[in-house]
Amino acid sequence: MRIAVLGTGSVGRAVAARAAELGHQVTVGTRDVASMRAGDRAAWFERHPQVSLATLPEAAGAAELVVNATNGSGSLPALTAAGAPNLAGKVLLDIANPLDFGAGFPPTLSVHNTDSLAERIQREFPQTKVVKSLNTLTAELMVHPRQLADGEHSVFVSGDDAEAKRIVTELLVSFGHTDVIDLGDLSTARGTEMLLPLWLRLYGRLDTAIFNLKVVR
């Protein structure tokens, strides 16, 4: 599959490397390709020659599946820069969380309760099939879940399009996820985004990000 990963942070790099490792054709989209080739992350791209680098519109335009791995506060601007026509008809796997660090740590949520970042993105890009997932665990576990308890923990998908959720679920299973729970339509992303305050407190308490929730039933 041709996958565009928008965002060059830890989430974007983890997803890009893992998808490339699994044989997908991966392009990372970024605002400024030149500075990315010269900057701090240049070494990472040198170590991952199978991952291409392109502008946001180029990356999205060439892809079948687009991954939103930008910061929550930058997601709508980045997707707007990628361009609605380049996203139209495509599956958008949205991993971003609407964290607001304006008042320090722990961050609060800039959208919550009666709306979610995923729904905002969907409203802004109605031709795109937004699927929220992977936003409830740390980057390393998103793509290598088996390293913790042999994958005996849960991940959620939310979205309005059943076929798009099927495609994302298949990708998650190929990453190693064993328990992908389809919560329902995209409004259920409110629930997973609102999990972040608990996640952040657990992170502080457990002194590691290598943990996840398992829905025991």
Added chain:
Amino acid sequence: MRIAVLGTGSVGRAVAARAAELGHQVTVGTRDVASMRAGDRAAWFERHPQVSLATLPEAAGAAELVVNATNGSGSLPALTAAGAPNLAGKVLLDIANPLDFGAGFPPTLSVHNTDSLAERIQREFPQTKVVKSLNTLTAELMVHPRQLADGEHSVFVSGDDAEAKRIVTELLVSFGHTDVIDLGDLSTARGTEMLLPLWLRLYGRLDTAIFNLKVVR
């Protein structure tokens, strides 16, 4: 221990019955004792003769530990009716969630993100040691956790007073809980209250309330 359980819903009755079974001296506090003895729930009290029934101030006044098992929307009025002097110096185990059913199902949260019901209660009753717990699972599992996966799942405590959290933790362990995670001060209750939207969606999806989260680490 002398325990007052404020609230006669499924949570209040579950906690009252279990605490009495474990040998505690339990009084359920309610606004209207006479109608409780005559109404729908009279049969329950007849079947649990070891659980006393009293007014909110009487129940709270005689207790060492008070359990807030009222609906979130009615918690502050009920605690006000119980009376600040009757709650002063005591541990208050707050199980309520600030669910707002004003717009139907699923409910939204009336407090969230930068505040929580637990913190509101603490501000209103500064002499009381509020500990948030048990609000992330169904009544039956609060008090009989071993019936699901032999108790292999997690429950959280949040509070500003270490000794109060110790007392609540001991009670939870006596109920059968095996993994009680101390999240930190009372502001961490925002995280567990904000888990409700996900809990409610899982409830809808799994078609049972007999599930819980395990923090796998």
